[in-house]
Amino acid sequence: MRNGKATIHDIAEKLKVTASTVSRALNDNPRISDATKKRVLKAAKDLNYQPNNIAAALRSGRSKLIGVVVPTANRNFFSSVIRGIEEFANSLNYKVVISQSYDDFEKEKQTIEALLNVQVDGIIASLGKTTKNVDHFKKIISKGIPLVLFDRVTNDLDVSQVVIDDYYGAFQATEHLITEGCRRILHFTSAQNINIYKDRKRGYEDALLKHGIGVDPELILFSDMQLEDGRRIMQETLDRKIEFDAVFSSSDYSVMGAMQVLKENGLNIPQDVKLVGFGNEPFTSFTEPTLTTVDQKSIPMGQITAETFFEILNQKDQGSIIPKKTILKPELIIRNSSINKEN
Known part of the structure; x- marks a missing residue:
């Protein structure tokens, strides 16, 4: 064994058969008897044989591997999308290689x-x-390799995309706060080069305008949307004595930070300030009060993304593929953080 790694030739020598017989047995070829397959599998286990997926890919043209790149895997949204992708891919005997960019451009390039x-x-x-x-x-x-984008996408790439209607979700969330009597609604957002934040901000603004409420730039606050960002920008808003009666955040995490600071400053939710987040993270149903949020349909998004990917992968003429954009409808989950007591 070279470098301590067993090959199909080592298995063949051990069993006194040809390497091609071992290869066929490992690939469950019907031409090989069950008895031989069992002998080969046992020998492979005894020798700790590990298949060379890259070599197999070069021979067959398929590695049976899909790369999935996400900003972070420790958020319920992304982990649920990955679950949806994996369930679909595994049903077709494909494996998923998950990589995190951590929202870092250089890391993303290296990962690709x-x-x-x-x-x-x-x-x-x-x-x-x-x-x-x-x-x-x-x-x-350019290499002719299928690429599908989901959630955070860009119009600079002519590829298939799967997204939710972020504009609609934000519009519904903001209009809900308006119907509950709110007029000074803070909006937590992030980098506008990312489609989801741009569309959610637009939905927020259009809901205000529909109800005759002007858009006040002072009420639109930018950050990285983490819990600590929500804490920081909420405390800064209170310190500046900006008047507001609600928060619509593009992230459940940042609005959770805001909730903590509001409580620490003696403000009551929802009596003094009403809150709505985005994402339907698991913790939103356990906060006190429970948090109104927008559900992003993460598992269906993963399944549809995988289905879209395999439709492209299985087309023989990659050059004839017409990219498509699938838009899922989000759902506003109304909980106690945004409704008046009498409701």
Whole structure:
């Protein structure tokens, strides 16, 4: 064994059969008897044989691997999307290689390069917040490798996309607060080069205008949307004595931080300030009060993204593929943080 790694030739020598017989047995070829398959599998286990997926990919043209790139996997939204992708992919005997960009542009580029180097059959990705140049994604397309974007997408790439209607979700959330009597609604948002934040901000603004409420730039607050960001910008808002009666946040995490600071400053929710988040993270149903939020249909998004990917992968003429955009409808989950007591 070279470098301590067993090969099909080692298995063949042990069993006194040909390497091609071992290869067929490992691939469950019907031409090989069950008895021989059992002998080969036992020998492979005894020798701790590990298949060379890259070599197999070069021989067959398929690695049975899909690269999935997400900003972070420790958020319920992204982990649920990954679950949806994996369930669909696994049903077709494909495996998923998950990589995190941590919203870092250089890390995202390196991740794409690494996935291409291991011969993945295609890539599914959600862009990082700092991604403005998409040349690394264009490299995927130039190689004829299927690419599907979900959630955080860009119009600079002519590829299939799966998103929710962020505009609609934000419009519904803001209009809900308005119907509950709110007029000075803070909006927590982030980098406007990311479609989801741009569309949610637009939905917020249009809901205000529909109800005759002017858009006040002072009430639109930018951050990275983490819990600590919500704490910071809420405390700064209170310190500046800006008048507001509600918060609509593009992230459950930042509005959770705001909730903590509001309580620490003696303000009551929802009597003094009403809150709405976005994402329907699991903790939103356990906060006190429970948090109104927008559900993003994450598992269906993952399944539809995977289905879209395999439709592309299985087309023989990759050059004839017409990209499509699938838009899912989000759902406003109304809980105690945004409704008047009498309701």
